[in-house]
Amino acid sequence: MNPNRRSPFVNLMTILVYGFLYLPIIVLITFSFNASKTNITFQGVVSQVGPLKMQGSLVVQSPCGPFHWFCELGKNKDVLNAARNTLTIAVTSTIISALIGTMAALALQRYNFRLKPFSQLSLYIPIVIPEIVMGIGILTLFSQLFTFLNSALGLTGDARLALGIGTVILSHIAFSVPFVTLVVQARLQGFDQSFEEAAMDLGANELVTFWRVTLPMLLPGVLSGALMAFTLSLDDFVITFFTNGPGSTTLPIYVYGLLRRIITPQVNALSTVWILLIFSAVFLLQRLQSRQA
Amino acid sequence: MFQRLREDKALQGTLLILPTLAVMVGLLIIPLGLTLIISFGQRTADGGVIYTFTLDNYLRLVGITPGCGFKSECFDPLYANILWRSLTLALQTTALVILLAYPLSYFIARAPLKRRNTFLFMVLVPLWTNFVIRVYAWMMILRTQGVLNGILGWLANLLGLPFVPLEMLYTPSAVLVGMVYEFLPFMILPIYTSLEKIDPALYEAAADLGANAARTFLRVTLPLSMPGIVAGTILVFIPVMGTFIVSDILGGRQVILIGNLIQRQFLDARDPTFGSAASLILMVMTLIVTYFYTRKFGFGEEIVAV
Amino acid sequence: MSEFAVELRDVVKTFATPEGGKLNAVDHVDMHIRQGEFFSMLGSSGCGKTTSLRMIAGFEWPTEGEVFIDGQPQGRKPPFQRPVNTVFQSYALFQHMTVAQNVAFGLEMDKVDVNEINRRVSEALAMVKLNGMEKRSPRQLSGGQQQRVALARALVKRPKVLLLDEPLGALDLKLRKEMQLELKALQQEVGITFVFVTHDQEEALTMSDRIAVMSRGKVLQIGAPVEIYERPNCKFVADFIGETNILTGQVRSVDGTHLKVYVPDLEAEVSAVAESQFQPGQPVHLSIRPEKIRLAEERSLNENCFAGNVIQSAYIGSDTRVKVKVGKIVLKVWEQNHISTLDPDAYFQQNEQTWATLFPENTLVLPFEEG
Numbered sequence: 029m030n031p032n033r034r035s036p037f038v039n040l041m042t043i044l045v046y047g048f049l050y051l052p053i054i055v056l057i058t059f060s061f062n063a064s065k066t067n068i069t070f071q072g073v074v075s076q077v078g079p080l081k082m083q084g085s086l087v088v089q090s091p092c093g094p095f096h097w098f099c100e101l102g103k104n105k106d107v108l109n110a111a112r113n114t115l116t117i118a119v120t121s122t123i124i125s126a127l128i129g130t131m132a133a134l135a136l137q138r139y140n141f142r143l144k145p146f147s148q149l150s151l152y153i154p155i156v157i158p159e160i161v162m163g164i165g166i167l168t169l170f171s172q173l174f175t176f177l178n179s180a181l182g183l184t185g186d187a188r189l190a191l192g193i194g195t196v197i198l199s200h201i202a203f204s205v206p207f208v209t210l211v212v213q214a215r216l217q218g219f220d221q222s223f224e225e226a227a228m229d230l231g232a233n234e235l236v237t238f239w240r241v242t243l244p245m246l247l248p249g250v251l252s253g254a255l256m257a258f259t260l261s262l263d264d265f266v267i268t269f270f271t272n273g274p275g276s277t278t279l280p281i282y283v284y285g286l287l288r289r290i291i292t293p294q295v296n297a298l299s300t301v302w303i304l305l306i307f308s309a310v311f312l313l314q315r316l317q318s319r320q321a
Numbered sequence: 322m323f324q325r326l327r328e329d330k331a332l333q334g335t336l337l338i339l340p341t342l343a344v345m346v347g348l349l350i351i352p353l354g355l356t357l358i359i360s361f362g363q364r365t366a367d368g369g370v371i372y373t374f375t376l377d378n379y380l381r382l383v384g385i386t387p388g389c390g391f392k393s394e395c396f397d398p399l400y401a402n403i404l405w406r407s408l409t410l411a412l413q414t415t416a417l418v419i420l421l422a423y424p425l426s427y428f429i430a431r432a433p434l435k436r437r438n439t440f441l442f443m444v445l446v447p448l449w450t451n452f453v454i455r456v457y458a459w460m461m462i463l464r465t466q467g468v469l470n471g472i473l474g475w476l477a478n479l480l481g482l483p484f485v486p487l488e489m490l491y492t493p494s495a496v497l498v499g500m501v502y503e504f505l506p507f508m509i510l511p512i513y514t515s516l517e518k519i520d521p522a523l524y525e526a527a528a529d530l531g532a533n534a535a536r537t538f539l540r541v542t543l544p545l546s547m548p549g550i551v552a553g554t555i556l557v558f559i560p561v562m563g564t565f566i567v568s569d570i571l572g573g574r575q576v577i578l579i580g581n582l583i584q585r586q587f588l589d590a591r592d593p594t595f596g597s598a599a600s601l602i603l604m605v606m607t608l609i610v611t612y613f614y615t616r617k618f619g620f621g622e623e624i625v626a627v
Numbered sequence: 628m629s630e631f632a633v634e635l636r637d638v639v640k641t642f643a644t645p646e647g648g649k650l651n652a653v654d655h656v657d658m659h660i661r662q663g664e665f666f667s668m669l670g671s672s673g674c675g676k677t678t679s680l681r682m683i684a685g686f687e688w689p690t691e692g693e694v695f696i697d698g699q700p701q702g703r704k705p706p707f708q709r710p711v712n713t714v715f716q717s718y719a720l721f722q723h724m725t726v727a728q729n730v731a732f733g734l735e736m737d738k739v740d741v742n743e744i745n746r747r748v749s750e751a752l753a754m755v756k757l758n759g760m761e762k763r764s765p766r767q768l769s770g771g772q773q774q775r776v777a778l779a780r781a782l783v784k785r786p787k788v789l790l791l792d793e794p795l796g797a798l799d800l801k802l803r804k805e806m807q808l809e810l811k812a813l814q815q816e817v818g819i820t821f822v823f824v825t826h827d828q829e830e831a832l833t834m835s836d837r838i839a840v841m842s843r844g845k846v847l848q849i850g851a852p853v854e855i856y857e858r859p860n861c862k863f864v865a866d867f868i869g870e871t872n873i874l875t876g877q878v879r880s881v882d883g884t885h886l887k888v889y890v891p892d893l894e895a896e897v898s899a900v901a902e903s904q905f906q907p908g909q910p911v912h913l914s915i916r917p918e919k920i921r922l923a924e925e926r927s928l929n930e931n932c933f934a935g936n937v938i939q940s941a942y943i944g945s946d947t948r949v950k951v952k953v954g955k956i957v958l959k960v961w962e963q964n965h966i967s968t969l970d971p972d973a974y975f976q977q978n979e980q981t982w983a984t985l986f987p988e989n990t991l992v993l994p995f996e997e998g
Binding site (some may be wrong): 035037038039041042045046048049050051052053055056059067068069070128129131132134135136138139140141142143144147150151153154155156157158159160161162164165166167168169172198199201202205206209234259262263264265266269270279280283284287291295298299302303306307310 | 327330331332333334335337338340341342344345346348349350351352353355356359421422424425427428443444445446447448449450451452453454455456457458459460461462464466467468471502505506534555556559560562563564565566570580583584587593596597600601603604607608611
């Protein structure tokens with residue numbers, strides 16, 4: 029690998045690895061236009077627009093034409109519900125993680141207190157233990173706790189405490205907070221305390237200093253930490269799998285359920301929409317951030 | 322009161338850390354403790370737990386049938402095999418991921434500054450499809466009537482060769498491919514970060530001192546990118562050890578990993594005590610590997626570069 | 628208005644060391660800084676100068692003693708309640724604000740009327756010659772310009788005292804020299820008390836009305852530059868400010884301020900002057916500056932004149948810097964090059980025999996210190 033001349037080996041590997049990364053994405057998107065309902069081989073796109081017409085498992089004509097499966101998706105209540113749950117969980121857990129994670133980063137970087145070494149160490153737990161260990165741990169905690177509380181408080185029927193959107197949000201906070209904290213901490217490392225001291229020296233009290241100086245300085249770090257938390261939450265399967273309950277199905281859980289039954293190109297249509305949505309969201313955020321910097 | 326808070330820096334710090342610490346203790350440390358307690362318990366017929374102290378669950382995991390003694394016919398390697406298979410698969414995946422990620426990271430790190438972000442962005446895009454959906458895509462590619470066999474058949478036809486579709490889905494190789502695909506980006510980013518930090522003058526210095534390209538790579542580039550490889554390994558090896566969807570979907574019932582074992586204890590078999598013991602063994606295995614690995618090479622800051 | 632702009636009365640600041648011990652970063656310091664004075668705290672890193680400054684600003688509170696600003700005890704007042712402003716070593720300019728917003732920040736905090744703010748900001752920027760830069764980001768400025776913004780931002784609040792923490796440290800030598808003169812002129816123009824922290828003795832000598840020389844948390848000497856240089860009160864100050872030759876000996880006789888000191892390394896008695904009281908028999912140091920030693924081909928005085936051998940000679944333009952071996956010691960001597968000539972004999976050469984004269988009035992007796 030001569031640094032001045034590009035080695036053909038590196039170039040070839042680069043092309044192959046990018047190909048490997050994109051092949052599944054291309055397949056996913058292509059098959060979302062598949063006319064075949066069984067979706068095993070690609071049977072061409074739905075070419076005619078008009079009232080729904082089927083030929084065996086082949087869709088010949090659809091009111092939406094090639095976008096048949098996207099329309100079906102829009103009519104699917106389960107998908108819409110799962111999408112709403114996914115977003116609710118991701119947004120809530122991201123906001124809370126960003127808030128308390130930033131506070132923790134400030135504490136760890138700017139203060140000395142007795143629990144500091146322990147706190148710093150505890151943040152590495154979610155990174156060094158497999159997700160499934162965390163998932164079943166949290167599941168065990170909630171099920172034991174709820175069994176105990178339900179009988180202690182005499183709760184019955186719908187009043188009983190059970191796994192649901194609340195437990196999923198809590199568990200998502202648990203794995204997101206360390207990432208936010210570590211990212212913000214890294215950002216704080218780049219700033220010594222003189223900026224805050226300068227603000228106070230110029231007459232700003234602690235709150236004004238935080239609001240006018242510390243927070244704006246940290247914002248890029250907080251934003252990228254939050255973006256990470258949001259992505260992790262959207263993508264999470266394992267922990268959600270163990271902590272969700274009836275009514276809190278998220279999109280990954282929903283798709284997993286479908287995979288074990290019939291898979292129509294609806295799943296592909298869902299993937300295509302998903303990729304496009306996240307792509308545009310991240311693109312917008314990056315634009316926003318680069319304009320700020 | 323306010324004056325006290327203003328002057329007591331330790332109190333300020335404690336108050337700031339408190340919510341996060343509560344989450345870490347309440348949702349990580351206490352659950353891990355509970356898992357430990359339950360792993361020494363016994364199951365009831367309906368999937369409940371009797372709190373006692375028995376090592377039965379751990380004995381079963383290493384292949385010893387409880388109450389049977391230490392005779393050879395009492396040795397049942399079923400679970401020990403699963404542990405071994407999970408470990409070797411995770412190591413294979415990690416090694417393959419490093420081999421694929423390194424040249425690409427190198428390419429991006431040496432690309433003109435303006436284009437690096439675009440190349441990195443291209444690595445991230447596949448990550449934004451969902452984990453489950455990515456596995457599903459491989460299912461479409463690998464199945465007998467799937468995309469890959471389609472391409473191979475078309476090629477064979479072109480060359481006039483006979484072609485029998487390959488059985489690729491539900492094999493250990495399918496699981497390996499799926500795992501490599503899922504975790505590749507988590508290796509590319511940290512290796513890129515550590516390669517990008519290397520001062521290009523070092524390459525010139527190495528060349529100036531008479532090192533050829535291969536020696537420069539082995540003596541300069543590779544050692545300096547070690548922190549990235551370590552961070553990437555942690556980010557890949559640990560989740561691979563614990564994942565159960567890839568083997569579930571691409572391995573069918575053929576490839577059972579420790580993740581699948583744990584999941585079934587909690588959902589189908591309803592034996593949380595055995596599942597807890599298995600998950601603690603899993604945790605210990607990953608911690609041991611991580612410990613020896615990071616003790617040798619250090620725990621780089623690249624871990625948060627993702 | 629109090630006579631003193633700032634006073635530190637018996638101030639101690641104790642920090643915990645990482646090893647679990649305690650360290651007095653500032654150790655019973657007394658300082659009385661007059662109104663309108665350009666006052667420097669000079670010392671190497673860790674001498675307590677920055678901690679003292681931070682206690683005046685309110686970033687640290689004294690463990691013992693009290694800080695007074697304009698006669699008022701400051702107690703544990705936070706920085707935003709003190710009538711002082713600081714120019715930071717790193718400038719600490721807010722990167723997310725423009726130059727004008729940086730300068731306006733302090734006035735906004737005081738809830739000054741918007742028109743008034745605008746007027747004073749442009750006035751302050753004009754004062755530091757940065758008009759036209761209002762809309763720039765601090766990142767787009769050179770080091771010298773950033774330094775000026777930091778200065779304008781602190782001065783625009785018209786503080787009673789301006790604190791400067793090594794503000795010129797990050798600038799290159801030429802710019803630093805320019806800024807030294809500019810800062811001094813600016814201080815005279817605005818008439819505000821400046822408290823300036825530096826480790827650069829030349830900088831302190833150039834700018835200050837008075838200097839406090841500090842070491843290991845203690846103030847060793849406070850005085851005007853000329854006093855500090857010409858009449859240092861201890862070996863450390865003599866050595867730290869400029870360069871000097873230190874000899875060690877024993878007092879033989881005392882006659883008012885004139886002493887005779889026996890120096891074993893020269894195997895001779897040296898006549899010298901003292902500012903304080905010494906007793907015969909007492910061990911002492913002698914200090915004589917390199918530029919105050921006279922070298923000649925022949926013996927000039929009966930006393931304090933020693934035969935030596937030039938062991939090293941360096942021509943540096945204005946001076947020739949010579950090392951002369953006299954007895955068992957090597958003296959640094961700087962001879963000014965009075966005459967312009969290319970003749971090598973006009974300058975000292977290695978191995979030349981010479982006589983070194985230590986004039987008694989230039990040779991100071993200082994208390995003996997171990998080490």
